[in-house]
Amino acid sequence: MFRFQSLDEDCTLEKEEGLVEEEDEIDQFNDDTFGDGAIDDDWQEEHKRLAELEERKNEGLGGLGLGGLGMGGMGGGDASTVQLPPPASRVPHPSSLPPPHHSLSSMPPPGLEDRGGGDLAESLAMLILGADPAIASVGGPTGPGDRSTGLPPPPSMPQQHQLPPHQQLTPSGLPPGPLHPSLLSYQQHQHLLRRGGPPMQQMNSHNIWENNMGFGPVSVTPGLVTQMEDSPLMSIIKEVGLPNRPPPVMSEDGRDLSERAPPPRSSSPVIGSPPVRAVPIGTPPKQPMSHAMNHHQQIHHPTTVHVRAPVHHQHRYPPSFPERISPNTLLNMANSPLCRPPFPAGVGPVLSQIQRAQMLNSQVAGFPRGCQGPPLLPGGGGFRPFFGQPPPHRMGPHHNHVPCPIIRHNTTHLHPQHRRMLTQRMQSRGGERGGRVGDWRSRDPYSNLMTQREKEWVAKIQMMQLQSTDPYLDDYYYQNYFEKMEKRQERDRDGVRKEHTTKLITPQVAKLEHTYRPVQFAGSLGKLTVSSVNNPRKMIDTVVTSRTDDEEKREKQVWNKRRQILYTVEKMYSLLLEVQDFEKRFMQTPEEQREALLEQHKTHTLQLYASLREKEWDDRVSDEQCLLIMSVRKGKRLISRLIPFLPPLQAAAVVMGIARNLPALAKKDKQDQALCWLVEPVAVVISSLSSAALTDLLQELQGSEGQLSKVLQNKFGVTLLYLILSEGERMQSSDLNCQLMDDNRWTELVFSVTRELLNVPPSSLSPPLFTPPNLLSLFSRYVDRQRLELLQEKLQISSLSR
Amino acid sequence: MRFTSRPKMNYMPGTASLIEDIDKKHLVLLRDGRTLIGFLRSIDQFANLVLQQTVERIHVGKRYGDIPRGIFIVRGENVVLLGEIDLEKESDTSLQQVCIEDILEEQRLQQQSRQEAEKTKHLALKERGLVMPRPDIMDEYGVQHQY
Numbered sequence: 001m002f003r004f005q006s007l008d009e010d011c012t013l014e015k016e017e018g019l020v021e022e023e024d025e026i027d028q029f030n031d032d033t034f035g036d037g038a039i040d041d042d043w044q045e046e047h048k049r050l051a052e053l054e055e056r057k058n059e060g061l062g063g064l065g066l067g068g069l070g071m072g073g074m075g076g077g078d079a080s081t082v083q084l085p086p087p088a089s090r091v092p093h094p095s096s097l098p099p100p101h102h103s104l105s106s107m108p109p110p111g112l113e114d115r116g117g118g119d120l121a122e123s124l125a126m127l128i129l130g131a132d133p134a135i136a137s138v139g140g141p142t143g144p145g146d147r148s149t150g151l152p153p154p155p156s157m158p159q160q161h162q163l164p165p166h167q168q169l170t171p172s173g174l175p176p177g178p179l180h181p182s183l184l185s186y187q188q189h190q191h192l193l194r195r196g197g198p199p200m201q202q203m204n205s206h207n208i209w210e211n212n213m214g215f216g217p218v219s220v221t222p223g224l225v226t227q228m229e230d231s232p233l234m235s236i237i238k239e240v241g242l243p244n245r246p247p248p249v250m251s252e253d254g255r256d257l258s259e260r261a262p263p264p265r266s267s268s269p270v271i272g273s274p275p276v277r278a279v280p281i282g283t284p285p286k287q288p289m290s291h292a293m294n295h296h297q298q299i300h301h302p303t304t305v306h307v308r309a310p311v312h313h314q315h316r317y318p319p320s321f322p323e324r325i326s327p328n329t330l331l332n333m334a335n336s337p338l339c340r341p342p343f344p345a346g347v348g349p350v351l352s353q354i355q356r357a358q359m360l361n362s363q364v365a366g367f368p369r370g371c372q373g374p375p376l377l378p379g380g381g382g383f384r385p386f387f388g389q390p391p392p393h394r395m396g397p398h399h400n401h402v403p404c405p406i407i408r409h410n411t412t413h414l415h416p417q418h419r420r421m422l423t424q425r426m427q428s429r430g431g432e433r434g435g436r437v438g439d440w441r442s443r444d445p446y447s448n449l450m451t452q453r454e455k456e457w458v459a460k461i462q463m464m465q466l467q468s469t470d471p472y473l474d475d476y477y478y479q480n481y482f483e484k485m486e487k488r489q490e491r492d493r494d495g496v497r498k499e500h501t502t503k504l505i506t507p508q509v510a511k512l513e514h515t516y517r518p519v520q521f522a523g524s525l526g527k528l529t530v531s532s533v534n535n536p537r538k539m540i541d542t543v544v545t546s547r548t549d550d551e552e553k554r555e556k557q558v559w560n561k562r563r564q565i566l567y568t569v570e571k572m573y574s575l576l577l578e579v580q581d582f583e584k585r586f587m588q589t590p591e592e593q594r595e596a597l598l599e600q601h602k603t604h605t606l607q608l609y610a611s612l613r614e615k616e617w618d619d620r621v622s623d624e625q626c627l628l629i630m631s632v633r634k635g636k637r638l639i640s641r642l643i644p645f646l647p648p649l650q651a652a653a654v655v656m657g658i659a660r661n662l663p664a665l666a667k668k669d670k671q672d673q674a675l676c677w678l679v680e681p682v683a684v685v686i687s688s689l690s691s692a693a694l695t696d697l698l699q700e701l702q703g704s705e706g707q708l709s710k711v712l713q714n715k716f717g718v719t720l721l722y723l724i725l726s727e728g729e730r731m732q733s734s735d736l737n738c739q740l741m742d743d744n745r746w747t748e749l750v751f752s753v754t755r756e757l758l759n760v761p762p763s764s765l766s767p768p769l770f771t772p773p774n775l776l777s778l779f780s781r782y783v784d785r786q787r788l789e790l791l792q793e794k795l796q797i798s799s800l801s802r
Numbered sequence: 803m804r805f806t807s808r809p810k811m812n813y814m815p816g817t818a819s820l821i822e823d824i825d826k827k828h829l830v831l832l833r834d835g836r837t838l839i840g841f842l843r844s845i846d847q848f849a850n851l852v853l854q855q856t857v858e859r860i861h862v863g864k865r866y867g868d869i870p871r872g873i874f875i876v877r878g879e880n881v882v883l884l885g886e887i888d889l890e891k892e893s894d895t896s897l898q899q900v901c902i903e904d905i906l907e908e909q910r911l912q913q914q915s916r917q918e919a920e921k922t923k924h925l926a927l928k929e930r931g932l933v934m935p936r937p938d939i940m941d942e943y944g945v946q947h948q949y
Contacts, residue, residue, distance in 0.1 A: 446854055447825045450844040455821045461847040462819060 565628045569635045572611055576638060579604045579645050608642055609650045612657075626657045630665050636674045643681040652693055655685045659700040659720065663707050666714035675716035679769055682720060686727050691746075694731070698724050698749045708756045709764070718768040721753065726772030733777065750782050758790055771795070820845045823886055828853070830876065830884040837861065838874060839887065849878035860905045862912050865898050867905025 468474040547555070582601045589597055612625055629635035639658075643651050658665065658678065669675045689697060701721060702708045711717030728746060757765075779791050823842050830838045830851065837860070840853030853874040860867050900908075920936075927934060933946075940946045 444825060444841075446841065446843060449852075449854075450824050454844070455824070458845060458847055459819065459821055 562632075565632050565635065568611065569629060569632055569638055572608055572629075572638055572642070573634070575604045575608050576642055576645070579608065580641070605645055605647075609646055612642075612654065623657060623661055626654075627661055627664060630658070630661070631668050633674045636669075637677055640677040640681050643678075643685060648685075648688055651681075651685045652689060655682050656697060656700055658682065659697055660703060662701065662714065662717050662720070663710040666710060666717055669714065669716070673715060675714065676719070676769060679716060679719055679723075683723050686723050689727070691728075691731055694724060694727055695746050695749065698728070698753075699745065702749060702752060708753065709760055712756065712760050713764050713766055715766045715769060718766055719770065722768050722770075722772050722775060725750065725753065725778050726774055729772075729774045729778035729781075732781070733774065747782065750778070754779060754783050754787065754791065757794065758787060762794060765794070820849060820851075823884075827887040827889060827892075828884050829859075829887050831882040832876065833880045833882055838871070838876070839868075840871075840874060842884075846878075849881060851876040851878070851881065851884070860909050861897070862905055862908040864896065865900050865905060865908065867900050867902045869902050 471479050579601060582597070582604075586594060586597055586601075612629070626639075630639060639654065643654055646654065665675060686694070686697070698721075701711055701717075701724065708721075711721060728750070775795070776788075776792065780788055783791065820842070824845065826842055828840065828842045830840070830853065832838065836858055838853060838856050839859055840856030842851060843854045844852035851874070853876065854872075856871045856874040857868040858871050860869070924934065924936065935944075936946060
């Protein structure tokens, strides 16, 4: 009927003829059914191992358990994939709650019952009845064909196996060896193990089976109940109630188990359905869950035992006892081998401390104890669940021999890696076991949760943090302390064998240069900007230009000088401004203070001039100073504003100075032609000059060799020249008694001017600001007609302007 | 009985490391004042702890009560200190264990009396003109409400 699903990677559903109705359920949970990752190739090994185990059990024990085993056997040689009940039932079995309790706690959830009751019941019935001749022989009313009544869902089936009565029924179908890989159902193992079950489990199998034959609303037979009550463990069950009562009363998080139950699946006897993954792939595979068991949890009744027909669930592999089992897992194992939700951990069923202790102890004891009684908690109670008081005494009478080989729960959910780790751990544990009894750590199923690798990893990180290029900088006191210690030890150990002092040796990391060199491609413009945390992008590609000292000095000097000039100019300006504002102020001040103001004014002007003039000579402007000031644009402006305020003599001196230094000034003025500001005031001055002074001025202008040509190149120079000539002409023309002609200087000068004017190439002759009109007449005095015309052309002197 | 000792690996001699403390029973004191006792199962570089079979122990005077909590993951920064519990010496204590309800009640009473003392002190100070900020009754604007 039911065939075990072979766990190949590509699970194929094989349909059983008779159970077509199961199809829907299978499809519905297709995802779960064909989950990935949970299938592990190791199942064959496990299976073999378990088969051997079973064989041993078979030989060792007499009667086999109930039909549950038979179920596994599948009378007809069929096997169904059976959801193996939690392995816990095996281990804590001596001490833990008796199977009836399991069945208690594994009430099918109402949902399931509602849902698939009928179908499942039928299939289950078929399973049980058909497969197990023992049952059939016992039972009677419902033969193999009885499928009418709603059978509680398969998950409950295993419970039946675990009921004491099972002992009385020989699972005839129990194969000595694996009939089929799946035959070694967990239930079978359970039963095998329980063969030597506690006396209290001596229940009237007949009763149960009779009850169940009807597969009606299965309930515990009165007989069963009484028997339940007989055993002390039963009392515990009653005391505890059904842990999976939703919401679990003492559950720490109050979560309802049913919430975590995966959707009910076809339990199975599902024709050809693959082993049901009650635990979704990826859950910590503590124990195999009969997914369908979930449903049971919600139905709790302390006194009712839902005896379910054994269900062959998809878990074909006898679950082995994982090394790490959470307390809840244990609890689950103890409570119900079948009815465990997929997520047992942390949920609900809360046993009393006693029960927990029992379970845990038994679990602990479960290890290679062979047939010993449950050990009292070794090592001072290293594994006290919640540090409660473990009642070892309870375990005593109930203890059954613990299977020597470690039962592995259904580890098909495990990631292969996880499985391997468990295997390794188990093996190593087994290897260590020789003779070691007292070491509680070996009893600690949770030990080595942190693998060696992980520890090393943490240590590595800690060591990395200790890396230092400068240990003294990082931890001065640490270094000193250890040095002192070493010295002390050396002193103390003089002559004595040197003790090995543990010294922390931290790796010394060489200081690396982490300068950023931007990537450059040949022939490209610029650099790639690839930045990271360690190589932050440079914001600015600055290049430091460091000048030599000399250069710096020179530059500094230049700057200093300029600053000095500017400073002087500023000071003079302030004075000048005061002078300029004098008149305004004068008007405003009252009579009495006017005198004072006047004095002040005079002082200012004097000061101004003083700053310009030569040290000793009063009527000569210091060339140097003048140059300096005039070299600055502001200085030129200053002078131009200053001249009007100076007394005539001083003003003339200034103008002389200007004329004298005109080439130099002109050179500096090439760019902005600020000299032109000077035209106006200079013109004024010139017009007030005496002839002698004028001549002097002209002379100054022509001063050195080649000066005139330079003068002519400058606009201002030309203008100035014209001004002078014009003034001279005016003098001559206006005043017949002009002394200009008295000495030949003027004439000569004019001659040289004209000569120069004629000779100078037109390009270098800069146009003046304005051309005085009387130039032509001037020139006409001194030059012949031819030259005059030439001059006229050159200078573009209009003949009309006269 | 032959005890086989676990290979003693001194990961980092001279330093404090929790690696050797793994799988041992510890008492952990948290910053909020709670005391946890559990088996230290895993650590990381921040000293985050995984405690298994944890019990929160409430101490009031000479009595204490345990509340089983299960598995704890404690963020490292919240740990004040932790220390290994010597299993043999664990039972030599003058402290008396009581049931949880009792200890919680005692704790509540203790808290109550403390609060009242605090209140009276605060009031006394206030009368003398000194107002100490009490974060528990102060809202985000620095206004203290005392009803």
